[in-house]
Amino acid sequence: MLDKAQTVLSQIEARGERLTIQRRVVIEVLCTSDSHLTIPSIQRQIEANFPKVGSLSEATIYRILEWLKKLGLVSQTDLGEAGITYSLLDHPRHHHLICLNCGMVFELDDTYFADLRQKLLADYGFLARIDHMAVYGQCKGCASDHEGASDPV
Ligand SMILES: [Zn+2]
Ligand SMILES: [Zn+2]
16 A cells, blocks of 8 residues: 555544545555545546555545545546546645636645635635636637637637
């Protein structure tokens, strides 16, 4: 087992959470793969890498991901065309800008949200979990393409 997966599993155990085999394999897939995994891709990787566990339904995987989200270990982000993706929150925190026109996805540094987090805490006493945001809009290239032109819909 990878060190990363072992670390995450011990963190969860230390919190007194129950670790079923289904929960373990989902965590292992999240630790071994790239971030931004959709539920069907997690499902395929479990089938390919853990044949003994067998197939997990999308609903089961969804429930496990919801549990990991609640524990603050996983983020859920809608990346538009790429679908709803899940990532382990161990890498440097980042966010995305997504162009609704061309589908381009840019990575955004977390510093853009640092002030917002502090302000929400100061004004509302609200501890915002801005883990992995997707901000939709229009990229520079698309915005300039459309300048002066009428938008065909
Ligand atoms: Zn991301
Ligand atoms: Zn664009």
